Amino acid sequence: xxxxxxxxxxxxxxxxxxxxxxxxxxxxxxxxxxxxxxxxxxxxxxxxxxxxxxxxxxxxxxxxxxxxxxxxxxxxxxxxxxxxxxxxxxxxxxxxxxxxxxxxxxxxxxxxxxxxxxxxxxxxxxxxxxxxxxxxxxxxxxxxxxxxxxxxxxxxxxxxxxxxxxxxxxxxxxxxxxxxxxxxxxxxxxxxxxxxxxxxxxxxxxxxxxxxxxxxxxxxxxxxxxxxxxxxxxxxxxxxxxxxxxxxxxxxxxxxxxxxxxxxxxxxxxxxxxxxxxxxxxxxxxxxxxxxxxxxxxxxxxxxxxxxxxxxxxxxxxxxxxxxxxxxxxxxxxxxxxxxxxxxxxxxxxxxxxxxxxxxxxxxxxxxxxxxxxxxxxxxxxxxxxxxxxxxxxxxxxxxxxxxxxxxxxxxxxxxxxxxxxxxxxxxxxxxxxxxxxxxxxxxxxxxxxxxxxxxxxxxxxxxxxxxxxxxxxxxxxxxxxx
Numbered sequence: 001x002x003x004x005x006x007x008x009x010x011x012x013x014x015x016x017x018x019x020x021x022x023x024x025x026x027x028x029x030x031x032x033x034x035x036x037x038x039x040x041x042x043x044x045x046x047x048x049x050x051x052x053x054x055x056x057x058x059x060x061x062x063x064x065x066x067x068x069x070x071x072x073x074x075x076x077x078x079x080x081x082x083x084x085x086x087x088x089x090x091x092x093x094x095x096x097x098x099x100x101x102x103x104x105x106x107x108x109x110x111x112x113x114x115x116x117x118x119x120x121x122x123x124x125x126x127x128x129x130x131x132x133x134x135x136x137x138x139x140x141x142x143x144x145x146x147x148x149x150x151x152x153x154x155x156x157x158x159x160x161x162x163x164x165x166x167x168x169x170x171x172x173x174x175x176x177x178x179x180x181x182x183x184x185x186x187x188x189x190x191x192x193x194x195x196x197x198x199x200x201x202x203x204x205x206x207x208x209x210x211x212x213x214x215x216x217x218x219x220x221x222x223x224x225x226x227x228x229x230x231x232x233x234x235x236x237x238x239x240x241x242x243x244x245x246x247x248x249x250x251x252x253x254x255x256x257x258x259x260x261x262x263x264x265x266x267x268x269x270x271x272x273x274x275x276x277x278x279x280x281x282x283x284x285x286x287x288x289x290x291x292x293x294x295x296x297x298x299x300x301x302x303x304x305x306x307x308x309x310x311x312x313x314x315x316x317x318x319x320x321x322x323x324x325x326x327x328x329x330x331x332x333x334x335x336x337x338x339x340x341x342x343x344x345x346x347x348x349x350x351x352x353x354x355x356x357x358x359x360x361x362x363x364x365x366x367x368x369x370x371x372x373x374x375x376x377x378x379x380x381x382x383x384x385x386x387x388x389x390x391x392x393x394x395x396x397x398x399x400x401x402x403x404x405x406x407x408x409x410x411x412x413x414x415x416x417x418x419x420x421x422x423x424x425x426x427x428x429x430x431x432x433x434x435x436x437x438x439x440x441x442x443x444x445x446x447x448x449x450x451x452x453x454x455x456x457x458x459x460x461x462x463x464x465x466x467x468x469x470x471x472x473x474x475x476x477x478x479x480x481x482x483x
Contacts, residue, residue: 053184053453058417058483059378060187062180062448063322063333065361066380067353068161069206069340072387072402073410074431075116075350078148079129082429083389084115087397091390095432102155104343104392105403111390113430114400117347126421133354136362142421143365143374144412145481149425149434152385152406152441157206157341160384160406165212165334167445167470174216174461176445177332179470181222182461183454187329192225194332195325197318201339201356203349208336217463219270224334227292227321229313294320305363308356319360323367326377340383344393344401365414374415378451382411389431408434416451419483442475450477 074080091111105111120129124142137144154160159169166173174182177194186193196213213224263271294310294317301320302309308316315337322333337357342349361381368374386409387402408427414420426436446456449470456471 054455054458055453057451057453058376059415059451060376061326061329061331061333062177062378062380062416062452063326063335063364064176064380065319065322065335065357065364065382066164066337067340067357067383068208068336068338069157069204069342070160070383070385070387070404070409071340071353072342072346072350073148073408073427074387074389074402075118075133075346076131077129077146077410077412078408078427078431079120079131080115080389080427080429080431082115083113083431086113087115088112088395091430091432095428095430097433099407100155102404105388108392111388112395113389114391114395114402117397117400118351124421126423128421128423131354133351134358136359140362140365140414143369143414145414145418145420146410146412146423147425147439147444147481148408148410148423148427149436149438150382150386150409150411150441150444151434151438154385155404155406157384157404160404161206161208162212164384164441166214166216167442167472171211172214172216173468174218174222174470175213175224175334176448176470177213177224177334178215178218178222179459180332180449180452180454182218183449183459184331184452186331191325191328191330193330194222194224194334195330196224196226196334196336197321198226198228199313199315199318199335199337201315201337201353203339203353204341204343205338206341208338212336213334217468218461224332229317292321292324294324301367304367306359309360315356316360316363319364320367323364323371323373326368327371327373342387342401343403345399346401347398368415376416378416378418378448379414380411380448381413383409385409405432407432413481417483418451419481422481424478424481437480439478440474442471443478445470446475447478447481451482 074083089112091113096111116131118131118133120131121138122128123130123138126142128141128144128146130138130141152160152163154163154169162171163169165175167176177196181193184193194213198208210226213226215221215223259271262268297309297320305316305320308314309320311317315335318335318337322335325333337353339353340350365374365379368377368379386405386407388405389402391400392403393401408431424437425434425439427433428435449456449459456469456475460467460469462468
């Protein structure tokens with residue numbers, strides 16, 4: 001007991017002692033050789049003042065419409081008529097080129113090619129090919145930048161999803177929304193800078209977990225705040241029965257005084273983060289109910305998003321909420337819509353997913369534009385990887401499935417200084433490999449940060465002796481999609 005009290009008084013334990021010991025004289029000397037600017041002046045080192053961009057931004061906010069489970073690029077935005085011509089024939093070994101397979105396909109003795117069950121047509125001045133599954137998105141195609149050459153290393157859902165959200169396949173890393181919140185701060189002191197909304201379709205769903213909107217090793221104030229579709233959008237936000245707002249204010253004031261004493265004793269910056277969170281929760285008690293109230297939306301907006309926008313917890317309602325939250329200054333609004341994992345029965349399941357997401361996604365772009373917000377809001381739509389051009393399991397024209405495919409897939413961006421009405425990148429006639437303008441996940445992250453006025457190589461946080469960033473040690477801008 002005495003030893004524990006003594007360690008508390010010193011605010012040190014074995015783990016802290018050893019971690020600090022690791023940065024000894026030898027480590028300092030080595031670091032000065034490997035990183036010449038290691039000992040530059042503090043004001044020079046902190047080139048990125050939190051809450052300030054590195055340069056003039058083209059976007060102020062991000063709305064990320066993440067289609068969890070990986071929608072097939074071959075049934076959405078990457079038209080491959082060759083696959084219909086070769087329907088049922090074997091995927092050439094030269095095309096596959098020994099690519100590793102998931103455990104679900106590794107036992108297959110053959111890899112029969114299968115074309116899209118759905119027809120494609122060209123739309124807009126851009127003449128972009130869009131599947132019949134997405135009639136509403138086809139109407140706004142000249143607002144979209146469709147990237148057909150995305151690629152990733154991850155071949156299974158959890159690491160691929162985690163990679164897209166955090167820049168790393170393992171957990172305990174800050175999410176993109178947390179990095180943006182850390183870099184730019186909040187536009188509205190009464191709402192979180194980073195919010196999360198979940199919905200689920202009828203298709204085969206993959207789980208989403210709080211690690212995807214975690215602050216990782218950043219201060220906890222940068223963690224994403226999940227809004228639920230229940231009576232209480234944020235759990236435990238309301239005061240207990242019998243407590244008035246004045247009582248809550250007095251409680252927080254006394255709590256802040258006690259926490260300040262702890263900070264003076266221990267020097268732990270997380271103490272101040274907790275105080276900030278208490279204060280944010282207090283302000284949110286008034287701001288959140290108003291921001292989450294859709295009952296006052298005019299009839300033309302309900303028609304634009306579809307009647308489901310008034311049903312709490314639907315993708316449509318979340319798209320409308322995303323507009324409201326973004327309009328109220330939330331920096332990063334993250335939507336997850338589950339149900340895109342079509343290993344079997346793809347035509348039926350994907351049609352259901354498209355019906356749930358097509359109109360609301362297009363409506364969000366239209367709504368932002370008519371409010372004059374699209375230029376300053378970057379919208380992203382896409383999943384964690386693509387799908388194979390060969391069938392997994394049962395092979396009929398009405399009932400086939402596609403396995404995971406990380407080598408190439410499609411997503412789109414709109415607004416926020418991104419070129420509208422273009423198609424970027426190209427895959428081969430089999431929809432299997434990239435033949436022009438590849439875009440890696442790190443490249444996408446670097447470009448998103450750039451549009452927000454953040455240099456991905458300067459947006460860093462030192463943790464356990466290493467400088468971390470969203471793009472790790474990679475990532476480059478994609479200038480071909482920047483207006």
